[in-house]
Amino acid sequence: MTDRMMIKQWRKRNKRCMKSNKYFESFKSNTHKGFIKRDFCNDEFLDLMHNPDRTFSQPAVSIIKDSHTTSSCVMPIKIGGRKVEVHIKRYNYQNIFYALKNLFRTSRGKRVWKVAHRLISRNIPTPLPISFLEQRKGRFLIKSFFITQKIDQSLPLHTLLQESFLNAQIETIKNKNVLIQQTARLIRAMHDRGVWHGDLKSANILVEKKDGQEDKLYLVDLDSTRIKTRLERKDKIGDLARLNVSLLNTRIVSTPDRLRFLKYYLNVSKKRDIRVRDYWKEAVLKTQKKLRKSGRKFIT
Ligand SMILES: Nc1ncnc2c1ncn2[C@@H]1O[C@H](COP(=O)(O)OP(=O)(O)O)[C@@H](O)[C@H]1O
Ligand SMILES: [Mg+2]
Incomplete structure (x- = not known):
């Protein structure tokens, strides 16, 4: 393929992860908004999407990091009868300046979601992106999440x-x-x-x-x-x-x-x-x- 054709195809694919279609599904609850990779849309995963914070305190979950700016954990889930583990990264609320800065900005979770898909369309290996979520109060950003499939071993x-x-x-x-x-x-x-x-x-x-x-x-x-x-x-x-x-x-x-x-x-x-x-x-x-x-x- 010529460079021009390839760039055109990349641009077309870029938008795919921000629309409900064959591959992705939009998600909205009272508090959170985001997108999910469609084949992960089962009851168990939707429960996680409704209460992403609760996930961090579940017994089956192992916490990897918990800092002022980000926290991450690994959680086992079942998808289509198969056991997989997901890696959840949470971009934490920092202070009022953080909320103000992010009033009109894309959240980290959403930005990384888009970037990860752009890497995949360019054939650059990154863990499979499963979902992103953002939690806002009005326009104020509270937290955002980015979930990928854990790379075993x-x-x-x-x-x-x-x-x-x-x-x-x-x-x-x-x-x-x-x-x-x-x-x-x-x-x-x-x-x-x-x-x-x-x-x-x-x-x-x-x-x-x-x-x-x-x-x-x-x-x-x-x-x-x-x-x-x-x-x-x-x-x-x-x-x-x-x-x-x-x-x-x-x-x-x-x-x-x-x-x-x-x-x-x-x-x-x-x-x-x-x-x-x-x-x-x-x-x-x-x-x-x-x-x-x-x-x-x-x-x-
Ligand atoms: N999908 C994944 N599968 C397995 N390990 C992962 C995955 N994503 C992140 N990690 C591990 O967790 C570490 C921290 O994740 P990272 O996104 O780099 O956050 P941080 O901002 O804390 O550095 C990584 O260095 C890597 O070892
Ligand atoms: Mg790192």
Whole structure:
């Protein structure tokens, strides 16, 4: 397909997740409004949609995070006779300024819902979006929610890299190289298709590990993600530097590993390619700049 045709198709698909149709269903209660992926629309899930806060205190639920700004939990549900787990992220009410700021703004939950679908139409892997909800009093935003299907048997990228470092056998080193290559290819595809992640840390890349299957990577935490027709170089460097900041330890990811990453990211045949060198210089500069605020340094 030509670029123009592809962009036209992406635009058409973008609207689909905000309409009731074959794939989605709108949801409205006295307090909450949102959309649900149609095949998740059963009594149990609708009950969750009516009382999303109550979910956080149910015994079967495991709480992952509970901070001032966001809370998240994992909950088992039954869909079409099949047991699945859903990951619920709640954007909490902060203060009156938060409510005022969001008077005419799209809630986080809704924004992330739309962004996740735009990633999916671009074939960029992210956990399956199931629903979003927003709770307003009049126009005042109280909270919003974003629900995805939990990726079973998955670990964040940094945990896996750490493990490969700790048992440095030939086999795990090979796995580490494969992981670096897969990550680089994923980020290249994402940038090529106009997606700037905005919070690209190793904790926001999930690796699904299933026996007998190739590892699969997913991007999560799309709160700051922006989608453009074409990314500028500084956007790309921004994402790369942030990822670098999240993996500073060169005993876990060595400098040659990082250069290899750039080789795959830029799709060139040699680590010594001039483009690798240019990107490396810029990404290191940007990394140092980011670290200066916290008094840290990146030593290559
Ligand atoms: N669909 C999912 N399946 C499995 N794990 C997930 C899923 N979504 C998020 N997580 C895990 O939860 C963590 C926190 O989620 P994230 O959206 O990154 O929120 P935060 O803003 O708290 O960083 C992620 O780093 C990831 O490990
Ligand atoms: Mg995160």
